[in-house]
Amino acid sequence: MDLDQKLSIGELRVDGDMTIYRANEVAQTLLASVRTHAGDVNLDLSEVTEFDTAGLQLVLMARRMVEANGHRLDVVRPSECVAEVLDLCNVALTTDPTQAAA
């Protein structure tokens, strides 16, 4: 499993592909972690190697769940492919845009 929980408090990291091929698997782990977590979440996507619509939806879904609890979710250190998609779709999920494509 590429999803490491609680690297630090409120920090989640997804590694590997975030695509339709792994959507169910990633969704289960990611959404479960988000659900059990109270407080702001930093989603570390620096190790994501492929990112498609399904991946984007997952992140949006996770953010919505966090926001429903009155907290916020930020994508930190998006990998190149994640940054490209976020840029293409004009979604601001990152706190610090200078970190994009790092």
Next chain:
Amino acid sequence: MTDSALPTFIAESRELLREMEAALLECEQGETGAEAVNSIFRAAHTIKGSSGLFGLDGIVAFTHVVESVLDRVRANTLQMDRALAAILLECRDHIEHLVNAVADGKSDDVQLATRGESLLQKLSARAGGPAAAHTTASTTPVAPAAGHALWRIHVQFHAEVLRNGMDPLSFIRYLGTLGDIVALKLLTERLPGAEEFDAEACYLGFEIELASSESQQRIEAAFEFVRDDCTLQVRQKGTAASEVVADRREADTKESKASKSSDSRSLRVDGDKLDKLIDLIGELVTAGATTTITARKAGLSELNESTLRLARLVEEVRDQALKLRMVQIGPTFSRFQRIVRDVAREIGKEIRLETGGAETELDKTLIESITDPLTHLVRNAIDHGIETAEVRRSRGKNVEGVVRLDAYHDSGSVVIEVADDGGGLKRERIIAKAIERGLITDGSSLTDSEAFALIFEPGFSTAEQVTNLSGRGVGMDVVKRNVNALRGTVELDSKEGEGTTVRIRLPLTLAIIDGFLVGVGNSSFVIPLELVEECVELGDEHRSADGDQRYINLRGAVLPFVRLREMFSLRSSASRRESIVVIRCAGQRIGIVVDDLLGEMQAVIKPLSRLFSRIRGIGGSTILGTGQLALILDVTSLLDLCLNTRQTQAAPRRALMD
């Protein structure tokens, strides 16, 4: 997905691979259109998708890489050029090998896998790694350039789109190549609550403002692959008050419905079922003829009327059924693109293949049987017809040679031409060779076309240099034999220094013909109706007892004729009134003398048994409504026969002996 669907997958994949090949060859020739790239992409994408359904991971993995490279070509981040097309062509071949391996039931071939690996390396060396796929066109908001219209695109992807193997993002990226994305808003309203969220369903939509000089059609075409999987709305935002609103949603759904139904309008049918149908219709035609005759005898006018109506319907059914077997020759022609490319490369000539008449239809079995002779002719043209580049240059010709394939309908037959603009045939050399081979003794009296026809004789080859492709002297006679076996003919035109054209003439179908029934003594013969020009009475002045005279004066023109009675040694005395059926075949006119003219009929061709296969002058037999047998004349060979025996003393039995 059951294994019973596997043959369909294989057949479909092969079809797609053929399309892919044609498009790739187009690209390789430097004519990279969006159409071609799209069709290559579609082929790769569909094959990947279907292989996934069958769990053919090898094909999925390989094709995925190819597809992502193609995706970048579509998005204009990668330039399609000759080199890339050549590599992609190799990849296509590899996919074909993989599919063939599946067809043969040995999908885990290690050698194939290694070859695939090295191909992918080659591909990524040329195209950059798959990771680079994401460095796509910039989408920074830009002010619309002058002359560009501003389009508002609203697209909502349906839930199934991801499962269907499409990534909506790739369409947005592609859109970026059609113009500048001025603004983009992600529509997330359809995202459901956490409980109902299905990670594999798509909930997203986009609202895009695009500054583009492309037409509305082109912009909508960007979503071509997801037509059925999205709700699309493209509107032009006018700059002035005249805001053109073209809500295409209605039209679009209609369009997608239309395209859906046109998809389902064609279906795959087992060829055997069709053959069975044609067989039955043949029987129906015969039975119908019997009924007509019986009705006529019975003399009931009502019965007569209804049989006539029936006969007309049967005729229509027959025509429709035969049409089912008709296939366009285009795909066969495009297969030659590859052959020409490969062979030309192998022998170091620059050759372009042009095709015409791709929409010409002919019987499926004919197409299958004609492919081999055509291949031979095309290879011959490349190998012996087209000169080397140096020779062409010194002759002041374009260095690039042209081989041309053409097909068209001509008076009841289909003509397929293979033409080249090469050196042409050298009459003297052919005659010299023919004399050397003992085919003829003296060539001075031969016309050009007779001399050229010699190369179709067994054991003849004019090539001075024998290559491994063709020219072992076994070629042209085999071509002729194959074509003759299909009741067709081959002829050849050539002009030294300018090129050669080989013309194959084939019947439209093998199963049923419209015939003209004639009688000689007690025997009946059928002449293909499309060849009959007119019927005239044979005047007394031409009926010399010894049968010496073999031509008449038909309105000032000489018309040679043959007597069927003599050709087939029928032992009955000539009737008091004979008629001449004037037929035109392959540009020549000839008369056939018969006793009775019995009228038009539909003849279901029953092939002659092999015992009689060597008989010339007869193409088959048919059963008449009366249950009697009639022989179908093979006019072309009859013509040959009587023109060749014309000078010699008539040898009546010749026709049956040969």
